[in-house]
Amino acid sequence: MTTLLEGLVVSISNLTINCNSQAYGHFNGSSELSITNGVVISTGNANALADSSTAFLATANNTPGDSDLSALCGTVTYDACVLEFDCVPTGDTLEFNFAFGSEEYPEFVGTPFNDVFAILLSGPGISGVQNVAAIPGGIPVAINNVNATNNSAYFYDNENPPGVYIVLDGFTLNLTAFAVVIPGSSYHFKIAIADASDFVFDSGVFLEAFSFRSNGGSANAVKAIDNTSFKVFPNPASDRFTITSLQPLNQVRIINLTGDLVHEYSTTEKYLQVSTDEFSSGVYIVESVSAENYSVSKLIVQ
Numbered sequence: 141m142t143t144l145l146e147g148l149v150v151s152i153s154n155l156t157i158n159c160n161s162q163a164y165g166h167f168n169g170s171s172e173l174s175i176t177n178g179v180v181i182s183t184g185n186a187n188a189l190a191d192s193s194t195a196f197l198a199t200a201n202n203t204p205g206d207s208d209l210s211a212l213c214g215t216v217t218y219d220a221c222v223l224e225f226d227c228v229p230t231g232d233t234l235e236f237n238f239a240f241g242s243e244e245y246p247e248f249v250g251t252p253f254n255d256v257f258a259i260l261l262s263g264p265g266i267s268g269v270q271n272v273a274a275i276p277g278g279i280p281v282a283i284n285n286v287n288a289t290n291n292s293a294y295f296y297d298n299e300n301p302p303g304v305y306i307v308l309d310g311f312t313l314n315l316t317a318f319a320v321v322i323p324g325s326s327y328h329f330k331i332a333i334a335d336a337s338d339f340v341f342d343s344g345v346f347l348e349a350f351s352f353r354s355n356g357g358s359a360n361a362v363k364a365i366d367n368t369s370f371k372v373f374p375n376p377a378s379d380r381f382t383i384t385s386l387q388p389l390n391q392v393r394i395i396n397l398t399g400d401l402v403h404e405y406s407t408t409e410k411y412l413q414v415s416t417d418e419f420s421s422g423v424y425i426v427e428s429v430s431a432e433n434y435s436v437s438k439l440i441v442q
Contacts, residue, residue, distance in 0.1 A: 145347065145349070150234065152352070153226050155224070157224075158220075159222060160203050162185050163181060164179070164181045164221055166179060170305070171190075171303075171306050172306050172311075173241075173306060174313055177348070178346055178349040180347070181331065182344035183221060183255060183334060184197060184198065184199030185197070189308065190306070192305075192307070197341075197342045198243065198340035200340060202218075203219050204218070205217025205220045208258070208260060209256045209334045212256055212271070215336050220332060222330060224329065224331070225328075226327065228324065229323060229354035232321060232354075233320055234352075235317060235351075235354070236348065238273070238316075240273070240281050240344075241308035241310060241343065242342070243308055243309055243341045243343065244341045244343065245287060245299070246309065254284050255282075255334065257333045257345055258332055259273040259317050261319050261328070261330075264321075264322050264325040265320070265322050269330075279291065281312060287310065295311075296310065296311055311346075323354075350425070350436075350438040369384075369387065370384075370385045370435035371437075376440040377442065379415070380414060380416055381439065383414065385410050385435065388407070389407050389410060391404070392406075392426070392427070392429075393426075393427045394414075394425070396422065396423075403418070421442055424439040425439070
């Protein structure tokens with residue numbers, strides 16, 4: 141799991157997960173989600189998340205809630221799944237991509253049955269514990285805060301039309317947790333989700349593989365990630381590789397795992413072919429950045 145979470149110039153240690161063994165796992169493949177590969181933690185059965193949204197997912201693991209989440213939502217919690225780890229960033233920010241979804245959409249929007257989720261960060265320069273799972277304005281990501289009516293720009297309705305790959309009736313777009321940190325200092329992450337008020341109607345958090353990174357500062361606390369149309373192939377690459385997107389690529393950056401910028405390209409095209417002649421064998425991060433979108437992919441050069 142540590143290998144899946146680590147991305148760019150940040151080290152992870154002391155990883156623990158506390159929940160029922162069926163409540164978490166690795167996912168891979170295309171679906172209605174804008175994340176295709178990563179780690180999922182849930183309040184129920186992680187394997188059962190992969191089904192049509194016409195199905196119904198409500199698994200009671202009969203496990204305890206979490207005191208931090210109970211305090212956050214103001215009600216008793218159950219079936220908590222808690223992923224914790226320490227990290228040391230090289231840069232002055234910490235970021236990673238995630239999506240939150242729930243079977244409680246849309247029927248329980250605006251009710252106390254509001255499954256709770258948080259990404260809690262603590263460490264030097266941070267007052268107490270900060271929830272970095274928030275959309276612009278510091279609004280926590282939750283069913284009552286992100287739905288078809290409230291902050292709908294960040295919401296995907298998986299019931300209309302019915303999704304064919306993911307059970308959950310609604311989920312957020314791929315978002316980025318973001319925090320300003322002190323380079324070289326140690327920080328602690330607690331990523332937690334729990335049922336609120338009852339054991340049923342499951343929810344899940346999807347953490348994008350290889351997206352945990354530390355780099356320069358950003359003015360945006362959370363921005364939508366578009367990886368659905370962003371492709372890097374072949375991968376692994378030998379002689380050359382191609383980068384494509386449905387949107388103009390704009391600024392393309394290729395960064396090695398020590399955080400060094402290897403190559404940078406500017407283009408208004410939706411297609412870019414790159415020779416590997418100047419690349420050493422190894423793993424790279426490919427980023428496409430514009431004012432509206434941010435896309436990222438892992439690249440292996442043989």
